[in-house]
Amino acid sequence: MENGLKAAFYTFGCRLNQAETALISQSFRNEKYEIADINEHVDVCIINSCTVTEQADARCRQLVRQVLRRNADTFIAVVGCYSQTAAESLKRIDGIDLIVGSQDKMDVVRYIDVPAKRSEPIVVLNKMSRQPFTIENTGTNLPTTRANLKIQDGCNFMCSFCVVPFARGRARSRAFWDIQREAIRLTDAGYKEIVVTGVNIGTYNFEDKYFIDVIKMLLAIPALKRLRISSIEPATLTEEIFDLMRENEKLCPHLHLPLQSGSDKILLDMKRHYNSGEFLQFVNQGVAKVPDILIATDMIVGFPTESELDFEKSGSIMQDSPLVYAHIFNYSDRKGTATEHIKGRVDPKIKKKRSKILHQISDTKKEAFYRRFIGRKLRVLTEEKDQNDCWSGFSDNYIKVSIGNGSTLQRNQLVDVKISDVRNGFAIGFVESDSAHFEIEQLEEINT
Ligand code: SF4
Structure with a gap:
């Protein structure tokens, strides 16, 4: 049973932040929130911030304004690196309801009782631990494969x-x-x-x-x-x-x-x-x-x-x-x-x-x-399908590959792709039917 509240997440910065957002969103799911897209009308918006450059700070402030323009009632929590280093400046931005530093960001859901707008944000800023840690959840809510x-x-x-x-x-x-x-x-x-x-x-x-x-x-x-x-x-x-x-x-x-x-x-x-x-x-x-x-x-x-x-x-x-x-x-x-x-x-x-x-x-x-890989085969993990029904994904050596003849493939399949060209930042290739099907079947068999 859901709790009737929708939560959306936005991640700035590094891959680690992405990993953490996936884990944090799982904790909201555990509390029966419905997870929604940031462009929807949501009750709670969690911004997992980055402060590696001035630009990253500015983009976070900009996003707060954007979310509030869409729905002035959305409860906004800014968590992570920017919150940790600049809680005082964040407090001066209108519309932020909760600021959580790095030590407690994974538990942000616990600081949201009733997600109602506040005149002053709650600030949770604790000293960061130096001890080994464990994480309760599993970060399966990911946009990629x-x-x-x-x-x-x-x-x-x-x-x-x-x-x-x-x-x-x-x-x-x-x-x-x-x-x-x-x-x-x-x-x-x-x-x-x-x-x-x-x-x-x-x-x-x-x-x-x-x-x-x-x-x-x-x-x-x-x-x-x-x-x-x-x-x-x-x-x-x-x-x-x-x-x-x-x-x-x-x-x-x-x-x-x-x-x-x-x-x-x-x-x-x-x-x-x-x-x-x-x-x-x-x-x-x-x-x-x-x-x-x-x-x-x-x-x-x-x-x-x-x-x-x-x-x-x-x-x-x-x-x-x-x-x-x-x-x-x-x-x-x-x-x-x-x-x-x-x-x-x-x-x-x-x-x-x-x-x-x-x-x-x-x-x-x-x-x-x-x-260098034109004429050679790369093993690709399918990730996204574009408007032309072409799947794309990355090879093991991180080449971005677009598959010209893969419309019948599915997301999250490992396939061998023969590379024939390089265009618009992609290596373009084709699945060779015999070997590719063999690989797909073999992998599915192992997975079941
Ligand atoms: S101090 Fe910063 S740049 Fe240097 S190793 Fe640590 S995280 Fe990387």
């Missing part, structure tokens, strides 16, 4: 530009057995692919278990077909990960390793845990051991001390290394971080120009990488 599995939270690295340790606290890990429990429940619910996520997942440590043990434990779950590692700090991995990718085809040949800058001087100013040579050596080892691996990265342009020469080093490393593409961020001051007090700022116009140059290199390299 890839289930995000949270294994860790917080970070101790204190990179000079990063607000995350203030927004999410110090590193702590989820109980090993609790990760296994949720992973098994996710596969029971039909998920074939799991993406392990957290803030600094490579630092996972629960009792005598480390990150590599989590990966091995998940690979041993028979019903799991694919395991993907989300963004991971390069200095926390060893070559063993490439050996595992080679030995076990369930472990996706795909890594997202944030480099942030190609200049060693900037990496030092950023207080990163590696230099460009060490980073490149690791990437090259990966490509040598797993030739079809896709390694992507994050880059920051316009760090306060970044000179033209420093930027050129970022451009060269993007251009000349095996990195396939980059997520590019313009540096933005974040309150409380060490960089806030560093002297010098890069002109916004120069930041824009640098960003454009890196985007061009990244786009060209990504297309070239996709083209």
Whole structure:
């Protein structure tokens, strides 16, 4: 029986936030809320916020206004990183009824008794724990066929530009057995692919278990077909990960390793845990051991001390290394971080120009990488169907594939697709009837 109330969710920011929204929405379902789309007329709206840039903050404030324009009576809760770092400024925004920081965000449902608009928001802001944690729910309410599995939270690295340790606290890990429990429940619910996520997942440590043990434990779950590692700090991995990718085809040949800058001087100013040579050596080892691996990265342009020469080093490393593409961020001051007090700022116009140059290199390299697979087969997990009845999804090495002849396929099927072209950011391919049906049947048989 439902409680007659509708709740909608909106997630800003990272994959970890997406994983957490899926878990939070499950807790609302447990309390008999009907889960609705954010565009509907809803009683409660939960905004899982991000504060990684000024833009992320602004978008959160904008969304509050949008929701209230649609329905002035909607009870609005802002939870997560922005709430944690800027509760006082959020309190001054009209229309927010509940502000919950990072420590209590997973329990937000408990702070909503009757979702009636308030003249003053309730603020729940507690000190963040440093202890290992468990999570009660299973995050099955996901828009994709890839289930995000949270294994860790917080970070101790204190990179000079990063607000995350203030927004999410110090590193702590989820109980090993609790990760296994949720992973098994996710596969029971039909998920074939799991993406392990957290803030600094490579630092996972629960009792005598480390990150590599989590990966091995998940690979041993028979019903799991694919395991993907989300963004991971390069200095926390060893070559063993490439050996595992080679030995076990369930472990996706795909890594997202944030480099942030190609200049060693900037990496030092950023207080990163590696230099460009060490980073490149690791990437090259990966490509040598797993030739079809896709390694992507994050880059920051316009760090306060970044000179033209420093930027050129970022451009060269993007251009000349095996990195396939980059997520590019313009540096933005974040309150409380060490960089806030560093002297010098890069002109916004120069930041824009640098960003454009890196985007061009990244786009060209990504297309070239996709083209390498023309004439070859990629195994794709179907995710979305467009207006032309074409299914799309990702290959194990994270190539976005559109399937030209797959109208009879279903969501969440693993199929072998022969790639024939690259267009509009997709590798275009076709399911070859015999082999594809064999693969589908085989997988369905295993799943039942
Ligand atoms: S490793 Fe650095 S950039 Fe990543 S969350 Fe920790 S402090 Fe921030």
